[in-house]
Each structure stands twice: as C-alpha cells, then as structure tokens.
Amino acid sequence: MSYKLAFIGFGVVGQGLTTLLKEKREFLKKNFGLEYVVTAISDPVKGSIYQEEGLDLERILALVEKDGSISNYDKGAKGWDSVKTITDSNANLIVEVSPTDIENGEPGITHIRTALSRKKHVITTNKGPLALFYRELAELARKNNVALRFEGTVLSGTPAINLSLDALAGADVQEVKGIMNGTTNYMLAKMAEGQSYDAVLKEAQRLGYAETKPDADVKGWDAQAKIVILANVVMGADMKPPDVPTQGITEITLEDIEQAKKEGKRYKLIGRAWKESGKVKAKVSPELVGTDDFLYHVTGVTNALTFSTDVLGKVTIVGPGAGKKETGFSLLVDFLNVHNVFKQ
Ligand code: HSE
Numbered sequence: 001m002s003y004k005l006a007f008i009g010f011g012v013v014g015q016g017l018t019t020l021l022k023e024k025r026e027f028l029k030k031n032f033g034l035e036y037v038v039t040a041i042s043d044p045v046k047g048s049i050y051q052e053e054g055l056d057l058e059r060i061l062a063l064v065e066k067d068g069s070i071s072n073y074d075k076g077a078k079g080w081d082s083v084k085t086i087t088d089s090n091a092n093l094i095v096e097v098s099p100t101d102i103e104n105g106e107p108g109i110t111h112i113r114t115a116l117s118r119k120k121h122v123i124t125t126n127k128g129p130l131a132l133f134y135r136e137l138a139e140l141a142r143k144n145n146v147a148l149r150f151e152g153t154v155l156s157g158t159p160a161i162n163l164s165l166d167a168l169a170g171a172d173v174q175e176v177k178g179i180m181n182g183t184t185n186y187m188l189a190k191m192a193e194g195q196s197y198d199a200v201l202k203e204a205q206r207l208g209y210a211e212t213k214p215d216a217d218v219k220g221w222d223a224q225a226k227i228v229i230l231a232n233v234v235m236g237a238d239m240k241p242p243d244v245p246t247q248g249i250t251e252i253t254l255e256d257i258e259q260a261k262k263e264g265k266r267y268k269l270i271g272r273a274w275k276e277s278g279k280v281k282a283k284v285s286p287e288l289v290g291t292d293d294f295l296y297h298v299t300g301v302t303n304a305l306t307f308s309t310d311v312l313g314k315v316t317i318v319g320p321g322a323g324k325k326e327t328g329f330s331l332l333v334d335f336l337n338v339h340n341v342f343k344q
Helices: 012-023 025-032 057-067 083-089 107-118 129-144 159-165 184-190 196-205 219-233 254-262 324-342
Strands: 002-008 037-041 046-050 093-096 121-124 173-179 267-277 279-290 302-309 313-320
Touching: 002 012, 002 083, 002 107, 012 025, 012 037, 012 057, 025 037, 025 324, 037 057, 037 083, 037 267, 037 313, 046 083, 057 093, 083 107, 093 159, 093 184, 121 159, 121 313, 129 219, 129 254, 159 219, 159 302, 159 313, 184 267, 184 302, 219 313, 254 267, 267 302, 279 302
Parallel strands: 002 037, 002 093, 093 121
Antiparallel strands: 037 046, 173 267, 173 302, 267 279, 302 313
C-alpha cells in the first residue's frame, strides 16, 4: 500500500516528521512494506504546495531551513488553504500539525472533521481537538472506517497513548499521575541552576519545546489538556479542560526554588487523574517533591507517567516530553499503526 500524505501545518513537528520520512524511507519499506509520498503541505506562514506525484522532501527541508518558507519550491500548485488541501488533494492520510488551541480546538478540529468525513486517515499531535472532542472524533473515524491516531498529544514520542490503548488494554487504570509538560520541567531544572525565568523560557522556545503561545505551558493549560486526554481515553471519563482545576508555574519565584533546594526538594508541575466514588477527577498543580519521590529525579525535558492499575499495580514510563524529532517520531509511529491496521 502506498500512502499519499498531506501536511496541514509545517512547524517544528511537521518538519521533524518530514526529516524522519526522508531518513527512514528504505528502512520503513524494507521492514514494514511502508511506502509513501508527501503530495501537499499547507501552512499559512511557510506557504502551500500541492504536487500530485510527490514533493522532493530534501528540497522542501532545505527551503524551510534557508528561507523559513517553501514558497520558492519550483513545481506544483501554490496557495491552497488547509481545507482545500484536505478536500481537493489526492492525499489519503492527513498529518494535522497546525498550532493547537485548547479553548475551541480550531483550526485543528475543522481539519480533522473534514478529513475523517472524507474518509482520509488522520494522524495528529494537536491537543486541543483531542482534549475537547475525543469521543466525537473517535466515532467519526469509526463511522468512516478510517484511523485517527494521536500518540504525540501526550509525552511526544514516548508511548503514553499506545501503551494505554494497547499494552494496558484490559487493565482498570485507577490513577494516572506524572510530569507531562517538557517546557516547564526544563524551566524548573534550569531555574534551580540559578537562571532567570525569562531566559529559560526563551531557551525552551528556541529548542522547540514550548507551545506557539508559551502561556499554554507555563500556566498549566498544556498539562491540563494532556490529563484530560488521558482521563478520557484511558479511564473512560468524559471531561473537558475547564473541568480540571489548574495552576501553572508562573507564581514560582527563584527564591521559592532556592528555598526548596535548601530543604532537599524540587518543584514539579504534576498532572493527575484518579477515580473517586465512581467518577474520574483530575487536577494540575506544582508540587514540592523530595528525593524519596521518583519524580524528583525526572529533570529537564524528560517526562514521566505512572499508571496505577488493578492487575499490574504501578506501571511507569519515562522519556522525552517534547522536541522536534521526538514529536515527529510519534507521528511516524501513528503512521505505522495506520498501515498495520489498514494494509490489505
Ligand atoms: N509544549 C509541550 C511541552 C510540547 O513542553 O511538553 C509537547 O506537548
């Protein structure tokens, strides 16, 4: 089966996947029989190109690197907007990586609804649509007999969603708890080394960890969306982000961090969802943890999640929570999963 991919959005994550698709082409063909072309990219800032027979990925990446834009690509149709790219291109798999909006899910929700309704598979790292409309979208995918995969919405390429859906299927997850935002965990670690809030936030943006609007990271909304996705997907909840009391790291000062250090403790932004009296509850807040807590040792952009289950007790995963290749990889895994399920 040969896939035709369209990228909706072409920021850090889309470029991360493109690099992997270019580097791993032979490996993916040899090991999984996976073959593909990218026929379209549509991004309001970087430009839009549609080329039926497939774009030259090396050239595309070189152009973005050099010009910050793909507008000088010399072939194909230019200027298609995102919805036209989904509906009118020959793509059968849509990579939805537009900037996330956790309040209304746009424009991602329109992209995903449009693609699924037209029987195109969707792989995405876009948290807003999944946190707000998971059930509707899962049902739309089922009705149209196409896939919706979203591994990278939680913990980038570290397998949080697939672990929950596949390896822990059949277990009753009573609690999910952990560090699920790379930017703030990185910032807290650097601030503990004495660097200023503004400087470390800038560095997190430069490294491609932070959201387009970094308020989402530092005010806890990104972790809030992730705990909602986990609660709904893994624990059968039906909650929305406003249901989750959320506090970020904006009020933690260098002095607070210094004081914690003196006491042998560290601040961590912790998200948790748990079952209580037959209901799922969730919250996000900074917590002080001591050296006896495993999360104390999870620093930098590394994240960790512990699933408390009926049969296995606690199962913990630790890995990157953000990053260009790391999040790009989540999409590659989603792509392979689509292929494994739908190949003839
Ligand atoms: N801004 C997010 C983070 C990116 O820092 O964790 C990955 O979801």
